[in-house]
Amino acid sequence: LALYFHIGEREEKCIIEDIPSDTLLVGNYKVQRWDIHIHDFLESAPGLGMFVTVTSPTGEVLLSKLYGPQGTFTFTSYISGEHIICFQSNSTRFAVIAGSKLRIHLDIRVGEHFLDESAIRAKDKVNEVNIRLEHLIEQIHHVTREQDYEREREEKFRKTSEETNSNILWWAIVQTLILISVGIWQIKSLRDFFISKKLV
Amino acid sequence: MLPRGSRGPLPPLLLVWALAACAARASEITFELPDNAKQCFYEEIAQGTKCTLEFQVITGGHYDVDCRLEDPDGLVLYKEMKKQYDSFTFTASRNGTYKFCFSNEFSTFTHKTVYFDFQVGEDPPLFPSENRVTALTQMESACVSIHEALKSVIDYQTHFRLREAQGRSRAEDLNTRVAYWSIGEAIILLVVSIGQVFLLKSFFSDKRTTTTRVGS
Numbered sequence: 134l135a136l137y138f139h140i141g142e143r144e145e146k147c148i149i150e151d152i153p154s155d156t157l158l159v160g161n162y163k164v165q166r167w168d169i170h171i172h173d174f175l176e177s178a179p180g181l182g183m184f185v186t187v188t189s190p191t192g193e194v195l196l197s198k199l200y201g202p203q204g205t206f207t208f209t210s211y212i213s214g215e216h217i218i219c220f221q222s223n224s225t226r227f228a229v230i231a232g233s234k235l236r237i238h239l240d241i242r243v244g245e246h247f248l249d250e251s252a253i254r255a256k257d258k259v260n261e262v263n264i265r266l267e268h269l270i271e272q273i274h275h276v277t278r279e280q281d282y283e284r285e286r287e288e289k290f291r292k293t294s295e296e297t298n299s300n301i302l303w304w305a306i307v308q309t310l311i312l313i314s315v316g317i318w319q320i321k322s323l324r325d326f327f328i329s330k331k332l333v
Numbered sequence: 334m335l336p337r338g339s340r341g342p343l344p345p346l347l348l349v350w351a352l353a354a355c356a357a358r359a360s361e362i363t364f365e366l367p368d369n370a371k372q373c374f375y376e377e378i379a380q381g382t383k384c385t386l387e388f389q390v391i392t393g394g395h396y397d398v399d400c401r402l403e404d405p406d407g408l409v410l411y412k413e414m415k416k417q418y419d420s421f422t423f424t425a426s427r428n429g430t431y432k433f434c435f436s437n438e439f440s441t442f443t444h445k446t447v448y449f450d451f452q453v454g455e456d457p458p459l460f461p462s463e464n465r466v467t468a469l470t471q472m473e474s475a476c477v478s479i480h481e482a483l484k485s486v487i488d489y490q491t492h493f494r495l496r497e498a499q500g501r502s503r504a505e506d507l508n509t510r511v512a513y514w515s516i517g518e519a520i521i522l523l524v525v526s527i528g529q530v531f532l533l534k535s536f537f538s539d540k541r542t543t544t545t546r547v548g549s
Contacts, residue, residue, distance in 0.1 A: 136358075138375065147364070262472050269476075269479060269483075279490055279494075286494075286501065289501065293504040294504050300511050301515075308519055
């Protein structure tokens with residue numbers, strides 16, 4: 134668990150994962166609290182937990198659990214899209230205490246399938262290669278799923294561009310029509326006005 | 334071969350990684366950087382490890398962000414302002430905690446979504462040559478080439494995904510902007526032209542009353 138960052142005690146930090154459907158996501162985290170007295174992060178603060186909330190692209194909450202100071206959470210996506218993973222500590226202390234912050238170590242893995250333990254212990258070379266090949270096939274399926282999802286996204290992109298194009302055309306026509314009709318109305322109205330005022 | 338996300342320990346190399354001295358790790362995170370905010374990430378790196386930091390701004394404003402990478406002594410290794418995308422490779426000159434920060438402090442109201450990929454160390458070889466008596470078999474060398482090919486597939490896929498997300502974000506911005514501006518323009522057009530006529534009419538009406546008063 135190498136990469137870490139700091140947040141305030143009551144702050145919520147979210148990361149975004151844009152993943153295809155049927156993809157497994159595994160997250161490992163570790164949280165430490167800053168101790169004012171020893172001016173360092175405590176190895177493990179008692180009672181410190183972490184709320185992990187995972188929201189699907191449609192806004193539905195997939196996972197919302199309180200974990201301990203160190204833990205692993207997993208979920209499988211049902212829909213392709215941007216999943217939002219949020220972390221918030223269950224600390225009830227107010228952030229008014231100066232210098233109070235948390236250190237979160239994070240490690241997120243997407244689409245990883247755990248190698249069968251037997252592969253490592255396989256003395257039989259053929260078996261080992263077999264299992265590695267099966268693992269490879271699983272990885273390639275993940276690549277295919279990503280590419281299918283990419284195709285969907287590109288289609289959405291193209292639709293947006295075409296919509297912009299027709300929007301511009303449509304609104305240009307509408308504005309020109311408004312311009313012409315209002316111009317005609319202006320002249321007519323003014324002419325009638327001047328005639329009625331006996332100036333013309 | 335490498336799935337997205339932190340790529341090490343790679344499953345087929347679980348045993349190998351346990352034996353290897355240097356651990357190869359990669360962390361990639363996509364996060365939202367609010368306006369006027371700065372977000373820093375830290376990582377402990379051993380001396381002599383080759384590391385790569387790559388980042389890209391996906392959505393928000395002018396799609397740029399400030400980035401800064403410092404070594405444990407505070408020496409700035411990399412500093413760029415308002416960059417959309419960059420990749421920086423360096424070798425750790427000493428042990429310690431390296432820090433890199435993304436800053437959106439120059440922006441007043443746009444949130445930025447930033448993606449970064451920080452890779453530490455090289456991937457250990459698929460079939461270690463320490464306790465080998467023979468050269469790699471055909472099967473094994475085929476495995477190695479598939480592994481390398483898949484690594485670049487994942488790499489290209491990630492880059493394409495980010496570029497596409499950025500393009501789509503721009504297209505959606507453009508679409509909303511065109512819609513709002515067009516509606517606004519149409520309304521302004523109507524209001525101004527109708528207003529002009531009534532204003533002109535009001536000029537002549539006032540003159541009328543003035544002439545009558547002067548006359549009497």
